[in-house]
Amino acid sequence: MSTATTSPATTTATAVKGTVATSTIPKLKTSAMIASFADPGQKTTPAPFGHALVKAAQENDKIVGLTADLGKYTDMHIFAKAFPERFFQMGMAEQLLFGAAAGLAETGLVPFASTYSVFAARRAYDFLCLDAAEPNLNVNIVGGLPGLTTGYGPSHQATEDMAIFRGMPNLTIVDPCDSVDIEQAVPQLAASEGPTYLRLLRGNVPTVLDEYDYTFELGKAKVLRGGNDVVFVSSGLMTMRALQAADALAAHNVDVAVVHTPTIKPFDAATVLAEINTDRLAVTLENHSVVGGLFETVASAVVTAGVGKRVVPVALPDEFLGAGALPTLHERYGLSVQRIVAKVLAELG
Numbered sequence: 001m002s003t004a005t006t007s008p009a010t011t012t013a014t015a016v017k018g019t020v021a022t023s024t025i026p027k028l029k030t031s032a033m034i035a036s037f038a039d040p041g042q043k044t045t046p047a048p049f050g051h052a053l054v055k056a057a058q059e060n061d062k063i064v065g066l067t068a069d070l071g072k073y074t075d076m077h078i079f080a081k082a083f084p085e086r087f088f089q090m091g092m093a094e095q096l097l098f099g100a101a102a103g104l105a106e107t108g109l110v111p112f113a114s115t116y117s118v119f120a121a122r123r124a125y126d127f128l129c130l131d132a133a134e135p136n137l138n139v140n141i142v143g144g145l146p147g148l149t150t151g152y153g154p155s156h157q158a159t160e161d162m163a164i165f166r167g168m169p170n171l172t173i174v175d176p177c178d179s180v181d182i183e184q185a186v187p188q189l190a191a192s193e194g195p196t197y198l199r200l201l202r203g204n205v206p207t208v209l210d211e212y213d214y215t216f217e218l219g220k221a222k223v224l225r226g227g228n229d230v231v232f233v234s235s236g237l238m239t240m241r242a243l244q245a246a247d248a249l250a251a252h253n254v255d256v257a258v259v260h261t262p263t264i265k266p267f268d269a270a271t272v273l274a275e276i277n278t279d280r281l282a283v284t285l286e287n288h289s290v291v292g293g294l295f296e297t298v299a300s301a302v303v304t305a306g307v308g309k310r311v312v313p314v315a316l317p318d319e320f321l322g323a324g325a326l327p328t329l330h331e332r333y334g335l336s337v338q339r340i341v342a343k344v345l346a347e348l349g
Contacts, residue, residue, distance in 0.1 A: 050078030117158030163292020
């Protein structure tokens with residue numbers, strides 16, 4: 001095989017049994033690989049985490065911010081500008097980041113430490129576990145690029161972060177849907193005991209839940225809409241997709257309920273089981289591997305409660321994902337509205 005690269009396209013020539021076949025593949029633009037998952041024209045809110053943290057810090061002078069050289073890319077730079085004396089740039093050292101955050105919490109401060117989810121889960125797990133979780137300190141970890149929210153491939157796609165963190169005692173895990181969730185979650189995380197992990201949506205984040213009678217409550221699931229045929233149990237950005245898919249399925253005369261579960265741990269099993277234990281098709285939707293995330297959390301609750309109910313997962317596959325533009329990847333791996341609708345219609349037969 002021989003390859004040649006040109007701009008703006010990549011041309012690949014492949015020798016097969018004495019012949020040469022060529023194909024031209026458009027070169028991906030960086031913007032397509034890190035673009036927001038918001039739909040064109042969708043209402044968004046800029047940097048909701050950064051602004052919410054500033055607001056919380058104005059009301060609580062114990063809140064401090066830290067990052068591992070990723071302030072701009074986790075919206076922590078907004079806090080740094082507002083409170084430079086309460087901001088700590090730790091450099092590219094995630095273990096030090098978590099250790100320092102734990103030390104600050106020991107003194108009575110309330111640290112929010114931001115990095116990418118892959119670095120939080122894979123590089124610094126032991127420091128979060130023993131420095132913050134075991135002594136049950138109020139250390140708030142903010143992880144950017146959770147699941148499939150970047151096209152940069154496995155090195156940046158935290159598709160297994162919840163699976164890694166769910167087994168850590170004392171750790172609260174929050175997977176917000178949109179800007180509303182994030183804005184309301186930040187002060188509640190600051191006020192909660194023990195360590196927390198927030199799957200951050202950064203930049204221009206969709207604003208979805210303002211159209212529903214919804215208020216974020218740490219540890220609680222909420223029924224956003226009712227439906228007689230199918231019940232979606234979703235978290236993170238997949239709640240937005242669940243609501244969109246429910247609207248699309250209405251055109252097929254399929255009535256869909258949506259239950260949003262922003263807190264993965266501790267899990268509101270009572271609310272979820274009350275919705276699942278019916279004759280409706282039950283589907284979980286998550287921006288995470290099918291292993292160890294929302295699906296298995298729900299399945300565990302179902303089995304533990306003795307509910308004889310099949311649950312269908314919409315989740316990322318148990319594999320390392322490809323690189324590319326987010327819309328293409330979401331379609332390929334089943335997170336798009338079109339793929340969700342097709343799966344539900346196939347299940348209903």
